[in-house]
Amino acid sequence: MFAKLQRKSLPLSLGLLLAGLSTGAIAANASPAIDAGAAPAAQNVQVTLVLKLRNQTALEDYIRQTVTPGSAHYQQFLTTSQFAQQFGPSSSDLARVQAYLQKQGLSSDVLPSHLVVRASGTTAQINALFSTSIHNYVSRQDGRHFHKPAGAVQIPSAIADVVDVASGLSNELHYRPHHVASPQFAALNAQHPQISALNSSGSGGSGGNSTASGLPGQYTVGDVANFYDINPLYQRGVVGRGSTVAIVTLSNFYPADATAYWSHIHLTTKPNRITQVHVDGGGAIDGGSGETSIDVEQSGGVAPYADILVYDAPNAGNGYVDAFAQAVSDNIADSISTSWGLPEIFSFAALNVDGASNTDTSDAGDLRAFHSIFLEAAVQGQSLFAAAGDSGAYDTVRDLGAGTAVGDYTAPLSVDSPASDPYITAAGGTTTPYKYAFGTGPTEAIKQESVWGWDYIQNYFDTYIGQGVVNLFSSGGGGGVSVYWHTPFYQAFTDGVRRSETKQSLVYNDPSAGPTTLLKLPGHFAGRNVPDISLNADPETGYIYISTADGGLNSGEGGTSFVAPQLNGITALLRQSTGHRIGLWNPQVYAIQNIFGYGRYTPFNSVRAGDNWFYDGQPRYNPGAGIGTLDVANLDVFLRSGF
Known part of the structure; x- marks a missing residue:
């Protein structure tokens, strides 16, 4: 059969390769995109910082209780503000992240959950923040233009204890x-x-x-x-x-x-x-x-x-x-x-x-x-x-x-x-x-x-x-x-x-x-x-x-x-x-x-x-x-x- x-x-x-392909190693080893050089210093870049949860083990246990009949918190779902207070980053940690971003020249806004900070800045500011260099590329497959870091990205040590993920430094990724x-x-x-x-x-x-x-x-x-x-x-x-x-x-x-x-x-x-x-x-x-x-x-x-x-x-x-x-x-x-x-x-x-x-x-x-x-x-x-x-x-x-x-x-x-x-x-x-x-x-x-x-x-x-x-x-x-x-x-x-x-x-x-x-x-x-x-x-x-x-x-x-x-x-x-x-x-x-x-x-x-x-x-x-x-x-x- x-x-x-x-x-x-x-x-x-x-x-x-279709537009959905985003992996650098595959692109490098197969049909690499054309490196068009460093992105202009004034080019705008959006980045989303997902912050680390507090008490994740306790959060997972609470979730389990909400859907387990007979548990103390069965169907006792939290509001967004309750989630922020109990499991999001502390107010001081959140303020520290925003102050650090502002010091680097980036504007930012925080979702009510306190879990996500969306920041915007120039390429030069983003490069300095994450110790990298963002380049522009042209896809050999379809001529599409995109940007991504040419090297490894590092979360700044001053906020690394609070920030878990930096999403969006590359706009190459296309979902299907x-x-x-x-x-x-x-x-x-x-x-x-x-x-x-x-x-x-x-x-x-x-x-x-x-x-x-x-x-x-x-x-x-x-x-x-x-x-x-x-x-x-x-x-x-x-x-x-x-x-x-x-x-x-x-x-x-x-x-x-x-x-x-x-x-x-x-x-x-x-x-x-x-x-x-x-x-x-x-x-x-x-x-x-x-x-x-x-x-x-x-x-x-x-x-x-x-x-x-x-x-x-x-x-x-x-x-x-x-x-x-x-x-x-x-x-x-x-x-x-x-x-x-x-x-x-x-x-x-x-x-x-x-x-x-x-x-x-x-x-x-x-x-x-x-x-x-x-x-x-x-x-x-x-x-x-x-x-x-x-x-x-x-x-x-x-x-x-x-x-x-x-x-x-x-x-x-x-x-x-x-x-x-x-x-x-x-x-x-x-x-x-x-x-x-x-x-x-x-x-x-x-x-x-x-x-x-x-x-x-x-x-x-x-x-x-x-x-x-x-x-x-x-x-x-x-x-x-x-x-x-x-x-x-x-x-x-x-x-x-x-x-x-x-x-x-x-x-x-x-x-x-x-x-x-x-x-x-x-x-x-x-x-x-x-x-x-x-x-x-x-x-x-x-x-x-x-x-x-x-x-x-x-x-x-x-x-x-x-x-x-x-x-x-x-x-x-x-x-x-x-x-x-x-x-x-x-x-x-x-x-x-x-x-x-x-x-x-x-x-x-x-x-x-x-x-x-x-x-x-x-x-x-x-x-x-x-x-x-x-x-x-x-x-x-x-x-x-x-x-």
Whole structure:
């Protein structure tokens, strides 16, 4: 089987680096950016300082109590000011940081959480502050201009005891939206006449929701309600009233697209409920705008009377960190989702710091920055969701591109960030039952909900169309084992949780100089497993959405970027039903699953079939689909009863 051939670190012809690639070592060893010299001394640079938490162990214990029935602080979530007073830096430390920045000529502002200080200054001031030299660069791949430090960055000793992370000194990093389109198969018709359009059928409309289509590739939020037993909540009048969801995104969008989508499927919603918050000037209307439309349409469609906040920021520098920090510090949203990410390993020192060992997996990116912000969200009762990625068990494949323009890379088993953080719920993907046929091949079927991985289509093509006609590796639901974050407490007793595999390396096969090992990943690492919860994400059993930036009405769309906002909307329903914020999902859903397992009256359905090119579906937790899929009505009963 083709899927079984992918069980090791697999060499691929990846070549053309996309804009998402940010790692210095890869750029240096593959097709380096052109160093355009030192950035002008007067050029403005934005930097975000994430300060160190006080009493982090106590904070983690408090978070655990907020979601553990019977604990002293069960459902006693903190306000932003309470978080600042108990776990943020002291007022004196905060004042010391600001005074130091002012002395260096930088302006700054502090978020109410006291966790984040956003500063602005000239290149000369930033260089002096961090003992580095910021240079301008031009990408050899796409001609894009960016700046980043040419040498190591050092936190000034005067504030190093307070400052944990400096984010934004480089604006090279571009995150990727996690949605995938299906129409590539139709486009293959012209090149390969033996491939006909996909013929499919499904049963999405059988659950009684009038807004459902019942058609794979044209599913709506009504089909989601049918699949995952949400309709009983609607029948009780639970539609998200009194709840607020937030979207953290890196592209602006047209709010009218969301209202057009809800109108198109004849869904009645609360009017005038979308509020945009443009962070750091806001994101652009660009190729990622459709992602923002999807997130708003899905979350707001599942919870049609919830208010929606959209925090959009530039897809560069400190934009992503700032957007999350603002959404959490504002503390208006009861739940927050994001559908953007990059491979976790792209933050490692081995790929970013000149002279670092290729075994150095310390954080040189924003992993710690996100983590502190997510801890704040958890103690405030804000539920967080992130798409787990759409490259199966090999998260780097989409971000390293395809082709042979700059050589071959191996594809190590890897996971996506920020979904890999233990304090966010990682949203994985499945394929719901449907029938398919191509060309003269027979009709086949996915008979039970399965881990999403397009190796099932690859196998079909290879068998009935011909070897090598298409290469679908490794499209599928993201999942695997973090090699940075250790196994969290809520997964410690979960059957099926895995350790990292051995002999996983990111190697660049230079056509002239030969192989260069850029990063060796640790084997047998007891890491955080992702995803946590999965829902339908395969574009072949995908959805419609409306985006002016993408040409209007689109069909045959999927990816875990649909799942994260759907879970966001589900949380808004649960918030209305229970009368309180739900808080961090992970400790609660793992506890329920570990104690009650799977069955007719439990909140979870195991995903026993399919794979994401490495991890197979199992009748237990698996890194292809996590705990499994939801029965939302049953989950609501458990949460209302305090399980």
